[in-house]
Amino acid sequence: MKRPQLTRPALLEARDITRLYGPNQGCQDIDFTLHQGEVLGIVGESGSGKSTLLRVLSGLEKPDAGQVFYHSTDQASAVAGEARDELDLYAISEARRRALLRMEWGLVHQNPRDGLRLGVSAGANVGERLMALGQRHYGDLRAAGQDWMGRVELDPGRIDDAPITFSGGMQQRLQIARTLVTKPRLVFMDEPTGGLDVSVQARLLDMLRTLTRELGLSVVLVTHDLAVARLLAHRLMVMRRGRVVEAGLTDQILDDPQHDYTQLLVSSVLTP
Numbered sequence: 001m002k003r004p005q006l007t008r009p010a011l012l013e014a015r016d017i018t019r020l021y022g023p024n025q026g027c028q029d030i031d032f033t034l035h036q037g038e039v040l041g042i043v044g045e046s047g048s049g050k051s052t053l054l055r056v057l058s059g060l061e062k063p064d065a066g067q068v069f070y071h072s073t074d075q076a077s078a079v080a081g082e083a084r085d086e087l088d089l090y091a092i093s094e095a096r097r098r099a100l101l102r103m104e105w106g107l108v109h110q111n112p113r114d115g116l117r118l119g120v121s122a123g124a125n126v127g128e129r130l131m132a133l134g135q136r137h138y139g140d141l142r143a144a145g146q147d148w149m150g151r152v153e154l155d156p157g158r159i160d161d162a163p164i165t166f167s168g169g170m171q172q173r174l175q176i177a178r179t180l181v182t183k184p185r186l187v188f189m190d191e192p193t194g195g196l197d198v199s200v201q202a203r204l205l206d207m208l209r210t211l212t213r214e215l216g217l218s219v220v221l222v223t224h225d226l227a228v229a230r231l232l233a234h235r236l237m238v239m240r241r242g243r244v245v246e247a248g249l250t251d252q253i254l255d256d257p258q259h260d261y262t263q264l265l266v267s268s269v270l271t272p
């Protein structure tokens with residue numbers, strides 16, 4: 001199989017990450033490199049430590065041990081006065097981490113209400129992230145809002161409606177538009193299709209796959225749903241009790257799982 005991502009530069013590196021709340025609760029000794037344009041799926045049953053790892057990787061929770069390195073753009077590093085483009089995520093300031101989330105990263109929550117501002121219009125939800133990057137022209141912000149609502153298959157005519165009037169699936173589309181409008185270099189997704197009806201999930205998944213391909217997004221995707229992983233991820237890490245038990249190309253892992261736990265996971269989900 002073609003493996004273009006391996007020839008691309010590293011974007012995010014996790015080095016021996018451990019964050020434990022109790023024995024086997026959290027994540028331990030996690031080590032991997034995400035390359036530009038790559039979608040990495042983190043899979044495993046509930047409680048295996050996927051969300052804990054995602055919080056550590058996205059700068060939201062300091063690990064007990066280990067480091068996360070992010071290769072920033074030259075421009076953003078220059079603004080922050082940094083000499084190198086490789087940032088040690090927990091050695092930089094909290095303000096700098098927040099700036100990364102605003103300027104270079106995106107975060108898609110399982111519950112769209114965690115990622116949206118419910119009190120302002122759909123258009124404002126999309127435009128707001130652009131304003132945080134310095135865009136001020138009202139017409140441009142509105143045009144971007146309409147454009148992105150169309151791209152996530154929402155009716156642009158509803159740009160002035162509050163997200164609270166949208167269905168769960170529509171809110172998730174809006175959250176995705178709000179996240180992607182700034183063209184983030186790295187997107188973290190936590191169960192992006194979780195909590196939705198199966199038919200709504202399928203359409204959303206299809207849209208996500210199209211967008212990740214079109215935009216060449218680099219994504220760390222947490223899901224317990226192997227069908228979601230199969231459709232979106234180039235590579236998978238399988239977690240159990242906080243540890244990675246198997247990692248590799250998605251098709252290899254799902255078609256020929258080596259570890260007992262992965263075999264169980266795959267057979268219980270994919271076999272009728």
Ligand SMILES: Nc1ncnc2c1ncn2[C@@H]1O[C@H](COP(=O)(O)OP(=O)(O)OP(=O)(O)O)[C@@H](O)[C@H]1O
Nearest residue numbers: 021025026044045046047048049050051052053224
């Ligand atoms: N803030 C916390 N305080 C204490 N324990 C926690 C905390 N966050 C997670 N845990 C525990 O760590 C373990 C891993 O949880 P985590 O949410 O990372 O797993 P997960 O694989 O994402 O599961 P799920 O799919 O159910 O969200 C669980 O046993 C959980 O109870």
